[in-house]
Amino acid sequence: MSSDTQPVSIREARNSILAEIGEGVTLVAASKRQPDARIEAALAAGQRVFGENRVQEAQQRWTDRSGQYADLQLRLIGPLQTNKAEDAVQLFQAIETLDREKLLHALIKAVEKTGAPPPDLYIQVNTGDEPQKGGVSITDLADLIAATQDTYPGRLVGLMCIPPADEPAAPHFALLKQLADAHALAQVSMGMSGDYALAARLGATHVRVGTALFGARET
Ligand SMILES: *Cc1c(COP(=O)(O)O)cnc(C)c1O
Numbered sequence: 001m002s003s004d005t006q007p008v009s010i011r012e013a014r015n016s017i018l019a020e021i022g023e024g025v026t027l028v029a030a031s032k033r034q035p036d037a038r039i040e041a042a043l044a045a046g047q048r049v050f051g052e053n054r055v056q057e058a059q060q061r062w063t064d065r066s067g068q069y070a071d072l073q074l075r076l077i078g079p080l081q082t083n084k085a086e087d088a089v090q091l092f093q094a095i096e097t098l099d100r101e102k103l104l105h106a107l108i109k110a111v112e113k114t115g116a117p118p119p120d121l122y123i124q125v126n127t128g129d130e131p132q133k134g135g136v137s138i139t140d141l142a143d144l145i146a147a148t149q150d151t152y153p154g155r156l157v158g159l160m161c162i163p164p165a166d167e168p169a170a171p172h173f174a175l176l177k178q179l180a181d182a183h184a185l186a187q188v189s190m191g192m193s194g195d196y197a198l199a200a201r202l203g204a205t206h207v208r209v210g211t212a213l214f215g216a217r218e219t
Helices: 005-023 036-044 055-062 082-090 099-114 138-151 169-181 196-201
Strands: 026-030 049-052 073-076 094-098 120-124 155-158 187-189 206-209
Touching: 005 026, 005 187, 005 196, 005 206, 049 055, 049 169, 055 073, 055 082, 073 082, 082 099, 094 099, 094 155, 099 138, 120 138, 138 155, 138 169, 169 187, 169 196, 187 206, 196 206
Parallel strands: 026 049, 026 206, 049 073, 073 094, 094 120, 120 155, 155 187
Antiparallel strands: none
16 A cells, blocks of 8 residues: 555545444554554544553654644553553553553552543453453452452443454453443443454444554554
């Protein structure tokens, strides 16, 4: 794709994704490893909600840009190390990957120390019980929800999952929605480029879409 056709195609891709997911669902543009020109094209098309995987990449991308867009919303969708918590609470309006009490405590301390408005939190659930994957186990979810609601100065708003790559996603989406309902959490972040329409049908409030919106990532 040449750079002068890119903005048009990102606009078109965005429009078709928005049409598929319907009005009640928020498109989170997963911008990891995408070149600046594509981020600019998405902004020009009206996209304001972006999901970032790494704190440092997000700082580089948004520190100068964020002042230009009052309605910009940045969300952390990748794993967070406790030593990056202070940077994270100052940059993101939502953190989708809370998965352990140690990180909860680091976020609380980071909010206290920086005075940043506490980001909305989502708990990432390891619905496939995969050993290498982030996310709290279903067994430990209730305790982490309770700890968060008892101690975090901001809001716990929902749950997030990344289903196993080699399994049908639908059962994982249905399970996450069921868990969110059971704990009276209103927001459900699930679905990526290959399955965002399915996720939307199964109750997602936020879909995180990268390549289907921007094109293939830089390696
Ligand atoms: C990269 C990523 C996405 C988007 O993936 P695509 O397949 O490019 O849509 C969504 N969620 C998370 C957590 C990601 O890391």
